[in-house]
Amino acid sequence: MLSLLERWLKHAALEVQEYVRLTRAAFHGVYTRPLYRHDIVEQFDQIGAGSLTVVLLAGLFTGAALASQTGLTLDQFGARPVVGRLVSASMIKELGPVLTALMLTGRIGSGIAAELGSMVVTDQINALRALGTDPVRKLVVPRVLAGIFMAPVLTVISDFIGILGGWAVARFQLQVNSGLYWSSITKGLYMQDVWMGLSKPFVFGFLIVTIACHVGLRTSGGTAGVGKATTVSVVAGSVAVIAADFFVTQIMIALLY
Amino acid sequence: MKTQTAAQTAKQILAEAGAPVVMFDHVQLAFDEKVVLQDVSFTVIKGHTKVILGASGSGKSTILKIIVGLLKADAGVVWVNGQRVDQLSEQDLMSVRADLGMIFQEGALFDSLTVRENVGYKLYEETDMPLEEVDKRVEEVLGFIGLAEHIDKMPSELSGGQRRRVAIARAMAFKPSIMLYDEATTGLDPITATTVDEEMIKLRDLENVSSIIVTHQLRDAFFVAEHMAHRDANGKVEVVPATPQKERQAEFIMLRDGLIIFEGDADSLRASQDPYIRDFLS
Numbered sequence: 001m002l003s004l005l006e007r008w009l010k011h012a013a014l015e016v017q018e019y020v021r022l023t024r025a026a027f028h029g030v031y032t033r034p035l036y037r038h039d040i041v042e043q044f045d046q047i048g049a050g051s052l053t054v055v056l057l058a059g060l061f062t063g064a065a066l067a068s069q070t071g072l073t074l075d076q077f078g079a080r081p082v083v084g085r086l087v088s089a090s091m092i093k094e095l096g097p098v099l100t101a102l103m104l105t106g107r108i109g110s111g112i113a114a115e116l117g118s119m120v121v122t123d124q125i126n127a128l129r130a131l132g133t134d135p136v137r138k139l140v141v142p143r144v145l146a147g148i149f150m151a152p153v154l155t156v157i158s159d160f161i162g163i164l165g166g167w168a169v170a171r172f173q174l175q176v177n178s179g180l181y182w183s184s185i186t187k188g189l190y191m192q193d194v195w196m197g198l199s200k201p202f203v204f205g206f207l208i209v210t211i212a213c214h215v216g217l218r219t220s221g222g223t224a225g226v227g228k229a230t231t232v233s234v235v236a237g238s239v240a241v242i243a244a245d246f247f248v249t250q251i252m253i254a255l256l257y
Numbered sequence: 258m259k260t261q262t263a264a265q266t267a268k269q270i271l272a273e274a275g276a277p278v279v280m281f282d283h284v285q286l287a288f289d290e291k292v293v294l295q296d297v298s299f300t301v302i303k304g305h306t307k308v309i310l311g312a313s314g315s316g317k318s319t320i321l322k323i324i325v326g327l328l329k330a331d332a333g334v335v336w337v338n339g340q341r342v343d344q345l346s347e348q349d350l351m352s353v354r355a356d357l358g359m360i361f362q363e364g365a366l367f368d369s370l371t372v373r374e375n376v377g378y379k380l381y382e383e384t385d386m387p388l389e390e391v392d393k394r395v396e397e398v399l400g401f402i403g404l405a406e407h408i409d410k411m412p413s414e415l416s417g418g419q420r421r422r423v424a425i426a427r428a429m430a431f432k433p434s435i436m437l438y439d440e441a442t443t444g445l446d447p448i449t450a451t452t453v454d455e456e457m458i459k460l461r462d463l464e465n466v467s468s469i470i471v472t473h474q475l476r477d478a479f480f481v482a483e484h485m486a487h488r489d490a491n492g493k494v495e496v497v498p499a500t501p502q503k504e505r506q507a508e509f510i511m512l513r514d515g516l517i518i519f520e521g522d523a524d525s526l527r528a529s530q531d532p533y534i535r536d537f538l539s
Binding site for chain 1: 322325326327347351354355357359361362363365366367368378379382383427
């Protein structure tokens, strides 16, 4: 029993060590040459433009459902006209960043882990190294940059579409006047909320991509290993996003409010 | 008086015929409890062929990975082109790898890139060579291995033998002086395997490339060791039986459980009375 625990702890420590090493190498690769510019552009397109549909749909339906649910609760206090305020605050501070990040974990995290994992088991990573290319610079750096910078952009889009979905429900189901809906949003929104909502996706984007790259590059055991790496990447990425959400929220509350 | 640096002296020695381009000196490697290589020592001479034979798991591919620096030996010294690769960092290994071409088992082609992009990968990505020149070189090497018409195909559209040949083209595109073949013919039918063998021979004899061939395919090992490429007066390339002098330039190593149990030429290998070798050859 003790040896099992010892082995588990050693394995966990090794994973953390390798994750930190990869992250450090990726940061080093950002500001030193060579920088594979066309790979960076390609990843911005794949992670950013490629995730747009799923993020738009998730944002739209989340905002709409949120308006329906809060409308029911607000009716009990006769406060239906402030539904926009609740929708915007929830979307911008919490649901937009977290749901966008979870969508990205499913779409991007799994894709990266599967792609890099396949490259490992088919010796393509070794072939890259043998051809004089550092896999971290070629594969990890472009993905990390794209993850860090595209997650906030997608979150802002998701927030806006969510508020729009909320407006559709408020206007046509809850019969709230459009002007009232939009004015309650602007009145109820503070800069602190915006900072809170904008800071989170940077952290989430970084975590999703670095975890996926780490898991993908440590794949072993053939095609079964690739499947396992994909699952681990999604599970670890999702848990990391939710845990990081709590900690970033605490830090931002302490700093801004 | 001008003093020479160590690098200049090494370069001068390596330029001479008969210079050692790869040297293993008492190399050992183990993964946890499993010993992979035990006290392995050998030398590869410039322009010669070293064929490493052995059963699966005997440590053959590990030797190639140590030469390229993909794995580090636990003990011993490894020299490649005058540099001690066992002591170099990943960054410093890049200069050693610039002169090494490696063909992996199954080819290890980049499946998201076309044949053209695969073959020219190093030149496109890691050099400042103008694109027109890279394209010209890619077309030249694909012509050399007879796959020019497949230049715009994806690796998934090629047969197994074609993929191996594209892998050879990718490794030779940047004109390395040493080629490492890791089971380049395993899993191929005899006719396709012979085509791949002939590419290895042509590369060795026409481009003066030193070769290390890891295989357990005896037929291919002896074919490469006992044939040579010859260009006739009309410029036509033929693969013909090797002269005795050329045959002696191909040496065999037999590995068993990470230990060298035989080293010598094809005739000595055939004449060996070691029961394991006799079993292996039968």
